[in-house]
Amino acid sequence: MDQDTVGAVVPVRSRADLAALGPGVAVLAGGSILFAEQHRHLTTLLDLTTLGWTPVTVDAGGLGLAATCPMVEIAALSAAYADVWAAAPLFRQTCTALFGSFKVWNVATIGGNLCTALPAGPMTSLAAGLDADVLLWGPDGTDRRLPAASFVTGDTTNALRPGEVLRSVEFAPEALASRTAYRKIALSPIGRSGVVLVGRRPPTGGFVLTITAGTVRPVQLRYPEPPSARTLRADVEAVDAWFSDAHGAADWRRAMAVVLGLEILEELA
Ligand SMILES: Cc1cc2nc3c(=O)[nH]c(=O)nc-3n(C[C@H](O)[C@H](O)[C@H](O)COP(=O)(O)OP(=O)(O)OC[C@H]3O[C@@H](n4cnc5c(N)ncnc54)[C@H](O)[C@@H]3O)c2cc1C
Structure with missing residues (x-):
């Protein structure tokens, strides 16, 4: 337009x-x-x-994605690092939560997706699900770092202050070495996501379930060990950030998050 x-x-x-x-x-x-x-x-x-930011940087510090890295390059990391990162499949999986054509995948950037801050932001699911940090450039030349899970604050709102720019998204080696499980559901086969869940089992132990798309902002449930199914169900049901729009009612999203969260627990525990 x-x-x-x-x-x-x-x-x-x-x-x-x-x-x-x-x-x-x-x-x-x-x-x-x-x-x-x-x-x-x-x-x-x-x-x-x-x-001219380098889109993808991999070194001993982990993975850095420039804010301008397009989704097509992020999806390609799954095959490129299949034998290196246990979490490799998650990169492509989360990209598929955006049902844009190849044209959209080729131009849409991780920074643009996070800053747009739709609850169904697939790059929010990826970055929050892997406990990435975002690096923000301030207008006075200072830098600020935040957990990606707290960058999206509500339906199309984010933590950017006036004049700030999202510079990059940074993934730690421990996150990349985590086993992950992914679930997405939508009301129609190519509809916008109703709920997206990412489960993570870090190599050092623990279990993290990240809920996006069904909630106005990412919600994370963390446990030192995989919880019982009963505990996980109760904790998902207690989440208070569900929202309703044309892509799903709040009670449906909560019910789907329980079902899919329990599937993830079974897969990873
Ligand atoms: C067919 C189609 C399907 C889509 N499906 C989905 C979907 O399922 N889920 C979803 O979340 N979105 C969806 N979108 C919208 C999606 O958010 C964008 O397509 C894309 O991710 C935005 O990235 P972009 O690089 O094109 O951003 P732009 O359009 O260039 O910018 C988007 C906004 O972010 C700001 N911005 C961009 N980069 C930065 C930065 N580094 N720092 C600060 N501000 C910045 C811009 O000023 C602007 O306000 C869809 C779009 C299309 C066309």
């Missing part, structure tokens, strides 16, 4: 160029959601893709 109030799309070459962010000025990543709706308040877009 044409954004007829936008008079300039500015290629960003350095961090200093981001100082222009403010009322009427937003960053542009893949543009898959920015250009899908009218934004009459916008006059200028700052194109992050011209910063």
Whole structure:
């Protein structure tokens, strides 16, 4: 869709160029959601893709994904690291929770998905499910780091402060070495996710269940050891952040999270 109030799309070459962010000025990543709706308040877009960030960095510190890394490259990590990371399958699995065509997968970025902050954000499911951190660049040149699970704060709200930009998403080696299990359900075969659950068994022990899509923000249930089915059921039922929209009613989402959470427990325990 044409954004007829936008008079300039500015290629960003350095961090200093981001100082222009403010009322009427937003960053542009893949543009898959920015250009899908009218934004009459916008006059200028700052194109992050011209910063030339390395999309994927793997080293002893784990995995770093630049905010501009497109989903198609994230999905490809599952095959590329199949023999290296126990959690490798989760990268492609979570990408499939976004039923966009190949065109969307090629442009939609992890940063754009997290910042859009839809409850059904597949990259929120991935980053929260693996306990990643997000690195935020502040307008005054300072950096801020947050658990990805607390970055999305509600339905289309996030933890970004005015002028901040999401720089990268960082996954620790321990998370990549975790066994994971994934479940997604939607009301129709290609519908937006109703509930997405990620289970994680770290190599050091414990069990983490991350609920997204069915709740307005990610909810994590953590245990030192896999809980009993009875405990997990009670804890999922006690979650207070379910929401209702055209993609599912709150009570259905809660019921599905119980069923799928118990499946994950059985698979991983
Ligand atoms: C067919 C289709 C299906 C879709 N299905 C889903 C779905 O199932 N679930 C879902 O969550 N979404 C879905 N979306 C929307 C989805 O969020 C976007 O497609 C995509 O993930 C956004 O990424 P982008 O790089 O294109 O962001 P853009 O469109 O470029 O930007 C999106 C927003 O994030 C801001 N932004 C982008 N990058 C940064 C950054 N690094 N720092 C700060 N702000 C930033 C932009 O200013 C803008 O407000 C769908 C879209 C389409 C077209």
